[in-house]
Amino acid sequence: xxxxxxxxxxxxxTEKGVKSLLNxxxxxxxxxxxxxxxxxxxxxxxxxxxxxxxGSYWPTLKTNLGMSGPVSGVVYSVAAVFVILAVIGGxxxxxxxxxxxxxxxDELLDERQIAVRNTSFRYAYFILGYIIMVLLVLxxxxxxxxxxxxxGNDGSYLVIAxxxxxxxxxxxxxxxxxKDI
Amino acid sequence: MLLLMSRNPEEPVYNRIEEARAALGLSxxxxxxxxxxxxxxxxxxxxxxxxxxxxxxxxxxxxLNQEVSELFSLTxxxxxx
Numbered sequence: 001x002x003x004x005x006x007x008x009x010x011x012x013x014t015e016k017g018v019k020s021l022l023n024x025x026x027x028x029x030x031x032x033x034x035x036x037x038x039x040x041x042x043x044x045x046x047x048x049x050x051x052x053x054x055g056s057y058w059p060t061l062k063t064n065l066g067m068s069g070p071v072s073g074v075v076y077s078v079a080a081v082f083v084i085l086a087v088i089g090g091x092x093x094x095x096x097x098x099x100x101x102x103x104x105x106d107e108l109l110d111e112r113q114i115a116v117r118n119t120s121f122r123y124a125y126f127i128l129g130y131i132i133m134v135l136l137v138l139x140x141x142x143x144x145x146x147x148x149x150x151x152g153n154d155g156s157y158l159v160i161a162x163x164x165x166x167x168x169x170x171x172x173x174x175x176x177x178x179k180d181i
Numbered sequence: 182m183l184l185l186m187s188r189n190p191e192e193p194v195y196n197r198i199e200e201a202r203a204a205l206g207l208s209x210x211x212x213x214x215x216x217x218x219x220x221x222x223x224x225x226x227x228x229x230x231x232x233x234x235x236x237x238x239x240x241x242x243x244x245l246n247q248e249v250s251e252l253f254s255l256t257x258x259x260x261x262x
Contacts, residue, residue, distance in 0.1 A: 111218070111233070111234055112225060
């Protein structure tokens, strides 16, 4: 066996990393494997993504709640950093929880795992379609309904949340659906 | 709901993998190594929750010194026979 650790650029995984997670003797993060724990992680991740996207709504929310001044700015910045770090952590744990099967290339998986991965991507595609549809509806109607305050809304948090949703949805679907991983 | 949809609507493939594996004194991991799959795939097969491809069925049958027709069936198999 080659000692070289192959890096799969397209998938963003390494050969040793995936093999190590697929190996049952690897007892690290075993607590993440039960379906119940994986589902809790999926719910937390979904919550983190919603909170991240809400960052773009903050200027409007701040005005509506009558909050202003430097204190609210600091609270906002600290909360934003905390939520984004939590989402990054959640994404990493999700990948571990599903043994990187959602990201691994065919050559590192067996036929059942490939089928599971492909099914997860199929459902993730549908879910992403619904998310994009909601975003498009928001984009079209939000200015008309004056849902957002124009000042300070750059939509960057919405973009960050959507990017994380794209990256983590297959793992989230897999973590939710699979009995044994 | 989307995520609760039936996972495998196709006809199940019944098998006597567990019985044949036990007869040879092999663990799931041993059989998985021989057949070139993850040990959990063997578990899924033994519980008849996954229908193998023809290639995998042949590899498993070969690993267990059996014929594919002896090991797999489209009708329920009476275990222990």
